[in-house]
Amino acid sequence: MIEFRAVGHSFGDRVVLADIDLELSERRIGIIGANGSGKSTLARMINALVVPDRGSVHVNGIDAARHKRQVRREVGFIFSDPDRQIIMPTVSEDIELSLTRIERDKAQRSARAGAVLAQFGLADHADHPAHLLSGGQKQLLALASVLVTGPAVLVADEPTTLLDLRNSSMLRDVFSTLDEQLIVLTHDLDLLSDYDRVIVLDEGRVVADDEPAAAVAAYRALMS
Numbered sequence: 001m002i003e004f005r006a007v008g009h010s011f012g013d014r015v016v017l018a019d020i021d022l023e024l025s026e027r028r029i030g031i032i033g034a035n036g037s038g039k040s041t042l043a044r045m046i047n048a049l050v051v052p053d054r055g056s057v058h059v060n061g062i063d064a065a066r067h068k069r070q071v072r073r074e075v076g077f078i079f080s081d082p083d084r085q086i087i088m089p090t091v092s093e094d095i096e097l098s099l100t101r102i103e104r105d106k107a108q109r110s111a112r113a114g115a116v117l118a119q120f121g122l123a124d125h126a127d128h129p130a131h132l133l134s135g136g137q138k139q140l141l142a143l144a145s146v147l148v149t150g151p152a153v154l155v156a157d158e159p160t161t162l163l164d165l166r167n168s169s170m171l172r173d174v175f176s177t178l179d180e181q182l183i184v185l186t187h188d189l190d191l192l193s194d195y196d197r198v199i200v201l202d203e204g205r206v207v208a209d210d211e212p213a214a215a216v217a218a219y220r221a222l223m224s
């Protein structure tokens, strides 16, 4: 359960989020809205990358602002730009680095990295330099590196922007089988068609909160 209580936030004079009260308990939730409506800022509060000026955010009972490390163990975050989170020189080393936090045995880490790379269609690239992957492959690697640590909540900021049709459908399949709670920010409205709940932000406020078809209709009306 993720709770936003009376959350507000400004960058300088600009109010980016206002009066956000949300209880997010559904398994798959989409967040949509115009460019600059505050989606990323809201999502970043879930793992304390942004701490709200006003109000509080709790993740499974943990106050995100007060317990950043603890909350980051609960919440895996996937950035829209995978270069921000790929750290190690090779593909498999990057996965193994993520695993150091939860697996002490090097051979086990290597085996688990191999399994997750196979799941994401990256097995043939295991020993390749990560920076030579295509944009879409990097996005899959970033996703694999986060998922391999087993977070309770996965927040993905525009996860399909770099993916071709095959890979975005693979990502959709991966997401549909996840046990983790999933919060997806996207402009790819089709991705959310079978989600449990979709929230529409406009100028930092929640303007619709509904099942996907109704929320997308509200968003289209807002944009027309």
Ligand SMILES: Nc1ncnc2c1ncn2[C@@H]1O[C@H](COP(=O)(O)OP(=O)(O)OP(=O)(O)O)[C@@H](O)[C@H]1O
Binding pocket: 011, 016, 033, 034, 035, 036, 037, 038, 039, 040, 041, 042
């Ligand atoms: N670190 C920052 N410093 C100053 N302004 C910021 C910062 N981060 C975001 N903003 C501003 O806050 C507003 C909301 O940005 P945010 O990235 O949350 O929107 P978004 O809905 O995710 O947009 P997009 O769909 O374009 O990714 C924008 O006007 C943006 O310029």
